[in-house]
Amino acid sequence: MDKKYVYLFNEGNADMRELLGGKGANLAEMSSLGMPVPNGFTITTEACNKYYEDGEQISDEIRAQIEEYLGMLEKETGKKFGDRENPLLVSVRSGARASMPGMMDTILNLGINDVVAATIAEKTGNERFAYDSYRRFIQMFADVVKGLSKKRFEEIIDEVKAEKGKKDDLELDAEDMKELVARFKEFYRAELGEDFPTDPRTQMMEAIEAVFRSWNNERAIYYRRQNDIPSDWGTAVNVQMMVFGNMGEDCGTGVAFTRNPATGENKLYGEFLMNAQGEDVVAGVRTPQKIDQLKEVSPTAYEQFVDICSRLENHYKNMQDMEFTIENGKLFMLQTRNGKRTAQAALKVACDMVDEGLINTDEAIMMVEPQQLDALLHPMFDTAELKAATPITTALPASPGAAAGTVVFSAEEAIEEAAKGRQVILVRLETSPEDIQGMAAAQGILTVRGGMTSHAAVVARGMGACCVSGAGDITIDEEAGTFTVGGKTYGREDWISLDGSTGNVYGEKISTVPAEITGDFERFMEWADARRRLKIRTNADTPRDAAQAVEFGAEGIGLVRTEHMFFDGDKIKAIREMIVAKNDDQMEAALAKLEPLQQEDFEGIYEAMEGRPVTIRYLDPPLHEFVPHTPEEIAELAAEMNMDAEELQAVVDSLHEVNPMMGHRGSRLDVSNPGIARMQTEAVIRAAININRKHPDWNVVPEIMLPLIGDLKELKYVKKMVTDTADKILAEEGVDMDYHVGTMIEVPRAALKAGELAEEAEFFSFGTNDLTQLTFGFSRDDAGKFLPEYYSAKIYENDPFARLDQTGVGELVAIAAERGRKTRPDIKLGICGEHGGDPASIEFVDGLGLNYVSCSPYRVPIARLAAAQATIKNEKK
Template identity: 85%
Template sequence: METKYVYLFNEGDANMRNLLGGKGANLAEMSKLGMPVPNGFTITTEACNKYYDDGEVISDEIQAQIMEYLEKLEEETGKKFGDQENPLLVSVRSGARASMPGMMDTILNLGINDVVANTIAEKSGNERFAYDSYRRFIQMFADVVKGLSKKRFEEIIDEVKAERGIKDDLELTADDMKTLVEKFKEFYRSELGEDFPTDPKTQMMEAIEAVFRSWNNERAIYYRRMNDIPSNWGTAVNVQMMVFGNMGEDCGTGVAFTRNPATGENKLYGEFLMNAQGEDVVAGVRTPKKIDQLKEVSPTAYDQFVEICSKLENHYKNMQDMEFTIENGKLFMLQTRNGKRTAQAALKIACDMVDEGLISTDEALMMVEPQQLDSLLHPTFAKEALEAAEVITSALPASPGAGCGQIVFTAEEAKEEADKGKKVILVRLETSPEDIEGMAVSQGILTVRGGMTSHAAVVARGMGACCVSGAGDIEMNEEEGSFKVNGKTFKRGDWISIDGSTGNVYGEAIETVPAEISGDFERFMEWADKRRRLKVRTNADTPKDAKQAVDFGAEGIGLVRTEHMFFEGDKIKAIREMIVAKNDDQMQAALDKLEPMQQKDFEGIYEAMEGRPVTIRYLDPPLHEFVPTNPEDIKELANEMNISEAELNQVISNLHEVNPMMGHRGSRLDVSNPGIAKMQTAAVIKAALNVNKKHPEWNIEPEIMLPLIGDLAELKYVKKLVTETADAILKEAGSDMKYHVGTMIEVPRAALLADEIAEEAEFFSFGTNDLTQLTFGFSRDDAGKFLPQYYAAKIYENDPFARLDQNGVGKLIEMAANLGRKTRPDMKLGVCGEHGGDPASIEFVDKVGLNYVSCSPFRVPIARLAAAQATIKNEKA
């Protein structure tokens, strides 16, 4: 049977969203509900996919169906394309199954030409309206279909207004509109070497193809990646009879929401313009009026619209975003969809709708996008100040929030200036673990290189710090203490502001305001906590981070990265002494310095977590990350160690590895240097004993996690170092405190041999950052250089370091989970990579049956909601 690629609006309904797209399905549903929807038809998402499968050509079969349904539309409307008596004009609009506002293209007034424009002028008695519609069509068609400059059309309009000595578009006469039509055609001809198409059917086919093409424009691809929308969904195309809001003063157009999308207030919110078409409302050329003023201008249309709004919200059980047109006093509905809203509004609307009895708490939980909660948890810029500020460059919004401070170029500078009470923005080519102290005291981090999952981005998110990364327009001159961007030079000490939610960078100080969380937030999260199956822990390395996570609802720590502690104060000196030690005595002396420092750190974290479980990962990065690179630091360390600079430089050189991320790191360090594991074990156990003594009710049971294990024998070796040390300390203390030893599954071999490794490991935590790197075989820090080409070629939909690769890495996780529990049925399983805060990854983890996810403190509320949504979805599946 022939595939059906085209549907009249009255042939569809809301359940056909995947085929008809969101807009088409909602137009069909409104038609079924008896609402005043202009007739039309929808070309399916399958037709879009076939267009791409056929080499970006609309097949003869699809073209034939489009022409067949065009005839049906002509019969329904009593109008005909290109007719001199009763011409049909249509709009051609995109409509993906997921709402993508502003991402794809629309063309209005299609079907008009010289003859039709003349007919419309005569029939309507309104020549200005006819030629206004004509010039708008040429402008849109040239832009969307042919890619001509929008700006040039605006310049032509301004030139005509200047010649006439007028400022407002409404002052343009019918003759002015005719002039614009001719000038637009001339521009079209001069740019393309061909006349503007006059055949309405040719216009329509070219417009439909342009909408299909817009599915793969840059902004649509970027939006899809950000919102987890697969490229193979395609977009539908809606061809709909035009109704005109620009025929006169009893005509108009508007956009409205059933509730306020900024605050959530249960009051109609929107704007309209009389004698205008849709784009005029959003273009800002004229100032629209508030929707409640419509009752004075067109009371009948207003009353009908209010009634429809109520009906639609009750029908869809969600706040609706609608477009409407009034033609000669008669109301027409052009679109409805679930409206985009701020996080504050989303929470209020969800809570209010539950109170109104409109939805259940499960439905309320599914109404809020987890990522939205991010904006509630970070400082923001004062709105008025932001509107007046100048953007000097834009890059990747790597970690949300608003940062304002004076420029510094090194972590040392950041700390020095912050100690003086100054606010600083750390500007770096790229960051490394050594920069962590400077990052911690900065208001924000701006990097020239790196992506959304670069070191700067990951660490900033973990701290809840604002970060903008990949600002490639910046030319750094760190030696002179300055950078240049878009012709402007900024020096050390100059004020800048960065917006980690948008990626914008401003060349001045902008006032920030603390984030506000309404009472609805707590109530909403209580519903989420009752519903979710997964526990939510945090990745935290300091008591401050741990406390912040607890405030946001964390139920424990899934990852303490002990290496981050070594970069503070005197600890970096002690670990450097350990690295360059020539003999066992020097090695032990350094470890003896480190042990009480580590113990104090762990006590602080245990105190902050108040008895909640804490998983401590032993030293993970390669040792070269701890050695100095600055000649002054090398000289200082050589003097302290009583060795020559040449000897120290030789040690540093010996630490160099061709591929350090796959080299001497993780538990391999403990095999080579058993004293490290013994020192860290002593610190962990003594810290827990001390805190349990002060707070016996907490009954802390340390969870020790050994990183980068790939073999059972390897795990046995390192675990023995841990247990012998721990048991000796406990025996001496006369304590029966329990502790647990587990491992991170981050080497593919460990996932394949998980049943063997579970013989010794009491728990698994999947380190999905390294597991992804080692499964794909590419570096997280370098992948940003070539991943954009992979997205363009549709090889990958998303960055696998941001969203878990469920087919490959996910298969290893599921396999390891099943094998581990085969050996140890009560085994606790978690995820502690960046994916622990990603909603799509959390849904997968819930489905696989893991016990918890662990994420940065500022992503804990996101993970709590995502876990609740995962439970609801997976129960339905």
């Protein structure tokens, strides 16, 4: 063969994750460890990529290899596909190299048809089991391969139960299962105009294609973008001999974690169902039993499972998430992977494993996803209000945190309402993978069905969302848009609150309070801080934001946006007076009003930062942002300013630009209106003098940043205004105080001319928002309208305004850093755009040797951890 696209489990190992996917590599590894893994083979991620290269067709070469390895599997198992004597049934499952729980597709019981079902019934003496397996296969194949409605199949089951007078699926007997098979086939034929396929090989090839296709389903694409998983990784496909948990009461299936994924407690945690298949547990259709109860139900299998759990955790040195099946009392392992866990659990597991000697601190740092920390930084319920509130129901605490919002009943509704800025709670009978975007948009998720390992629970924990599941005493009426519990009905305008740590649900809005960094969190972050090279600053425009950032570990401010200080009270009036000034005297009068207001703001920020470095960016946006635009607003402002409305309208009209984001803004304003730079310099320097007199130990050294510079002469011109003003004030005050003047690199020309700019600039801060905007030619305000089509077409993987484009914008950053250092070896380099809080962007700039990143206050801990991980990764390169 030219290229090997298929591997038996016993041919692979854990180091082949990129080729075999996470599931395939782990199945191979468990097999090599001598664990009870049903035989099977893996079709590689390269086969998936070739499938797409070949126009979504499985090539003859790959088909031939699948047939060859199917023959090997038949030989290994002693069973044959479609055989009348000893039929082989298989599962077909996806398996990307990065865990994507619930995002792609699985088909169980493949290979069954009328003849095989009858054979299984005869051989096992269990007719119900045979036809239960058959109806499940039809249902999954029709959904995954053909896209038929899952809901309609559930309705058919409900119809049969109603006709037979039965309430539970388990009450359906063999004849009922045969009836379901017949009705499912009728539905399939009616919808597709063809009979359900009976040839097992046809079934398998179509299923494999469907799994490849699922790599690009909407929910998988969304998950990849959320978790930084490249589209060219592809998914592997695992074909594995079926073992059956639905053959009777000595059979079962379950999902378990080696530690509690919600709290991190070092105790086996999971659920199982007897006489069931795996999808029953994760779908939440039946309420499962806790894993501890397996000790009484199947003691031999339980003891073996506990031993395997211990071995797997010690082998992988990480908390494991496992799926298992018990067939006739015998245990089989179907999967292991590093378990998704809450942020709280992630920190506890990391700290505990260090204490247990399983891992070192570097390994602990790499175990926690930086984005997870976000869940620990946002508010929790106010204790006093919580104590006064009474739960309307209590269910399973599936994912911790606090959430309050009005009720919605569909993912689409959640997305729509969240887009309007509203807080919502998604209330569902049970969630499915298709709901992922709605779950992300909601403050929290409440489900009627499902356990701690249901889809809702697993996905919510992965995204750090609050979730309460299994609230069985709630009755939902989706058509009416209501749910009822305890005799009271709640609708779309009603507020409810969820406590994901206790499982309590409240029929009211409960306020929240800020989180604190203590305990495992504090200890873990000390490890990260000791390991990282990059300094972490914050973007803050108010003393409150600055203080919050310091609490979260910020080491300075990388960006104070001075324009944000102008938008309230007297400040907006003063800046409007400046804008409409007709002569120098009016301009100076307006600036004289602004200076003490700005100085007061800067003093507040210096106080909050307690001597840490503060970089202040001078006025950046175009002036039209400060004036009203509707006739009513203009008339109101004109009256306030003792102006004629028509005169003010003329001023507003004069500020209009065809493309204001590339127009009269940034340092261009200072060139046109030197008084602005002088006023801001006076405020910056006088504020620093006052704070240094008040706190001499702090030694505040102002860092003045000039925005949108593109030329050395331009920088020299504006810098001279700053230094002349600053030096004059320092001389008048008799103060010897350092200050620095630098620039933002946000115009592509500035990046290319960085060597020249460094002759005057003492520091560069990369304004990666504008640098991205000007490099791509995208408006960051409008790109969201067309970028989704770029993701679908695989032109871009991510929003370039959220994740730094390393090959384009990143190259400009690299060029500027190199050329700037050549001129001024000690130049300080940082980034202060939104990318400063993105882990992938942090890893990139750490590799370039920048000094710091700056991000919003609530992303500071995320950046601290991401910087530590970047150091560890870059050291290994």
